[in-house]
Amino acid sequence: MDFDSIIASITTFLATYGFSIIGAIVIWIVGSWVIKKLLKTVASLMGKKNYDESLQKFLTNLIGWALKILLIITVLGILGIDTASFAVILGAAGLAIGLALQGSLANFAGGVLLMIFKPIKIGDLIEAQGELGVVKEIEIFTTKIITPSNKLVIIPNGTLSNGNIVNYTEEGQLRVDLTIGVSYDADIKQTKEVLLSVLTSNDKVLSDPAPSVNVSELADSSVNFAVRPWCTPANYWDVYFGTMENVKLALDKAGIEIPYPHAVEIQKKG
Incomplete structure (x- = not known):
C-alpha cells in the first residue's frame, strides 16, 4: 500500500x-x-x-x-x-x-436502613430477635450486641431491620416494673409508705417522673403491689436488684409478712 x-x-x-x-x-x-x-x-x-x-x-x-x-x-x-x-x-x-447473594443483599439492605434511619446506635440498650443487650457495633451486614451476661450476640441486619426493636435507651428514662406481694393481714397504707420510702431513699431512682406504689392485685395468698421506680438506662439493673433487696429488708423491719408457699402434710391413722 x-x-x-x-x-x-x-x-x-x-x-x-x-x-x-x-x-x-x-x-x-x-x-x-x-x-x-x-x-x-x-x-x-x-x-x-x-x-x-x-x-x-x-x-x-x-x-x-x-x-x-x-x-x-x-x-x-x-x-x-x-x-x-x-x-x-x-x-x-x-x-x-x-x-x-440474595441473603447477603437482604442483610446489606437492612444495614443501610439501620444506618440511614438510625432506630438504634452504638451504646443503646435494645431488645430484638429475642435478645437483650447493649449495641456494640453496627456493620453493613450484621449488628453486634453484648448481653447482661457479657455474651456477644451477632444478629443479621436483614432480620433485625424487619423485626420489632425495643430501644430502652432512646427516651433517656426507664421504668422498672416490680410486683411485691404481702400478707392479707398487712396494713395497706403502712405497706405503701414502706415501699415508697425504699424508692425515694435510693439516689439512683429518679424523682421526675416520680416513683409510684399501688395495689395491683388481690391474689390467692397475697396482696400484690405494683412498684414502679424510674431510672436512667445505665442504672436499670442496679435499681432493679437494689430495690428487690431493700424491699425485703424494709418489710422485715416493719414486721410486714411476705407470703410464701406452705406445705401441709396429712397423715392417716393406720
Missing part, C-alpha cells in the same frame, strides 16, 4: 468517525468531571446527615461505579457501537449475582 493510499484511508476514516471520536473524548472528559463533582456533593450530604463512615464509603463507591458504567455505555454509543447487547449482558450478570 503506497503513501497516498494510506493518507486517503486516514482521511476517509477521519471524515467518517472524526466527529464521533472527538465527541466521545469530550463526553468522557466532561462526564468524568461531573461524576467527581457529584460524588463530592453526595459525600458532603451524607457527612451532614452523620451517616456511618463505612456506609458513606460503600455508597460513594457504588454510586461512582454505576455512573462510570453509564458513562462508558454513553461513549460507546457515540462511537457507533451497539450497546443493546452490552446492556443485556450487564442485566443478566446483575440478576445472577443478585440471586446468588
Whole structure:
C-alpha cells in the first residue's frame, strides 16, 4: 500500500468517525468531571446527615461505579457501537449475582436502613430477635450486641431491620416494673409508705417522673403491689436488684409478712 493510499484511508476514516471520536473524548472528559463533582456533593450530604463512615464509603463507591458504567455505555454509543447487547449482558450478570447473594443483599439492605434511619446506635440498650443487650457495633451486614451476661450476640441486619426493636435507651428514662406481694393481714397504707420510702431513699431512682406504689392485685395468698421506680438506662439493673433487696429488708423491719408457699402434710391413722 503506497503513501497516498494510506493518507486517503486516514482521511476517509477521519471524515467518517472524526466527529464521533472527538465527541466521545469530550463526553468522557466532561462526564468524568461531573461524576467527581457529584460524588463530592453526595459525600458532603451524607457527612451532614452523620451517616456511618463505612456506609458513606460503600455508597460513594457504588454510586461512582454505576455512573462510570453509564458513562462508558454513553461513549460507546457515540462511537457507533451497539450497546443493546452490552446492556443485556450487564442485566443478566446483575440478576445472577443478585440471586446468588440474595441473603447477603437482604442483610446489606437492612444495614443501610439501620444506618440511614438510625432506630438504634452504638451504646443503646435494645431488645430484638429475642435478645437483650447493649449495641456494640453496627456493620453493613450484621449488628453486634453484648448481653447482661457479657455474651456477644451477632444478629443479621436483614432480620433485625424487619423485626420489632425495643430501644430502652432512646427516651433517656426507664421504668422498672416490680410486683411485691404481702400478707392479707398487712396494713395497706403502712405497706405503701414502706415501699415508697425504699424508692425515694435510693439516689439512683429518679424523682421526675416520680416513683409510684399501688395495689395491683388481690391474689390467692397475697396482696400484690405494683412498684414502679424510674431510672436512667445505665442504672436499670442496679435499681432493679437494689430495690428487690431493700424491699425485703424494709418489710422485715416493719414486721410486714411476705407470703410464701406452705406445705401441709396429712397423715392417716393406720
